[in-house]
Amino acid sequence: MSLDITIQLADEDLDHFIEAMQRAQSKATNLSSQAIIDSASKLLVEVPQTKVPQFIRDRLDNLDQMIQLVVDEGYGLPDEDRKRVLSCLAYFADPDDIIPDSVPVLGFLDDAIMIELCVRELKPELDAYGDFVLFRNQEATRRGVDPASLKTERVEWLETRRLEAHEHMRHRRRDGYGASSNWAPALFRTR
Template sequence: MSLDISISLTDSDLKLFIDGIKGAQKTVANEDEAAIIAAARKLLEQSHSSNLPDFVSTRLKHLNTMIAMVEDKGFALPDADRNNVLAALAYFASPDDLLPDNIPILGFLDDAIMIELCVRELEHEIEAYCDFRKWRDNEASRRGVDHAGLMLTRVEWAEARRAQAIERMHRNREESYASGRWAPVLFRVR
């Protein structure tokens, strides 16, 4: 049996999380990026050895994506976006978050809520990164190489997406011509 529980956060509730992220942003400014990532990885390792509720463990999986985003040299996350992701990771790895992680079950509750908030805030960056990884994996497969040995960049991904959009535009135009729905009057394209 499962049970759905909805949590409504008031402005004062959200302020606690906003203050937490502001503190984490200061950490990012003062701490080594590698140390932040290592601490977030340590949190993930600790969570694997804990018997966490599903509502926490499913959200913790997003940390892997956030870590990959900042470590991926090919994706080259812009500095402002990178700092936002690092602040989220710094919050999760901090022993001073709202609820200490060593409190059974509830210790990760604030982390789960914060992950949910961060994933919503970083939705577009995460979506773009997942699309980039899928494209890179497809390119590696198409070329018959391991993607680790294939250094493709975000710029190449963006160019491939631009080329796909132009090809789709031309294909749609040709389909309109072929179906007889419309024919060029002013000029011939392609």
Template structure:
């Protein structure tokens, strides 16, 4: 038997997460990206060994996408966009998150909620990365090359495709926010 729950975050609840991501953003300026990504990756490894509710486990899978996006030299997110993703990852690497991770059953609930919020705000970055990755994989297959070799040997066309994906990401964001039905709260976006 499954049970469906709906969580509504009040303005005060949302402020708690916004304050947490604001603190995490400060780490982006003082801690190197490798340390932030490493700590987020460590969290993923810890959660892989834990028995988690599906709600949490399903959202933690998206954390890997954010990590990969930051590490992918071929995609090379622009600095401002990369800093937004790193701020999200810094939250997940912090020991001072809203709920301590060692609390049985609920310890990763705040992480799952924050991932959900980050996925909404980083939607266009993630879509652009998925587009780029699929294009790169398809192109490597078409050319009969390894995916890693393709990135290193085809820098010029990979850069053109990356720029196209980034421009599409920014265009989608502008179009989505032009309607005014929802605006970002965690990050300053262009």
């Protein structure tokens, strides 16, 4: 038997998450980009080792995509945009999150909610990256190249597409692409 639950967060609830994100970002100011990435990646390893609801497991793919967005050298996310993503990932580097991860069943609920908020915040970045990865994989397969090898290097035949993806990302962000009318985020500040 399964049970569907819908959670609606009021503005005051969202404020609580925004404050938690800002606290985490303050604590992360002394951390390197790699330390933030490693902490977020650690969550991808820890959660599958515990019994958590599928709702939480489903969010991990989004967290992984945020991490890939900043580590994919072949995509080469510009520094300003990389800082936006790292600022969102800072929450996962804070051991003092809203619900301690050690709480059975619910310990990762705040992480799942924060992932959802970050996905909304980073929708233009994530969509542009997803489009680029799809193109890169299809084109690499067509050319007989291992797509995984292209995550660590830039190749000439992808450069135009990479720059177009970055430009589309900026246009989408500027035009409010994907923004919900009720969502007025301040989840991150530039590190």
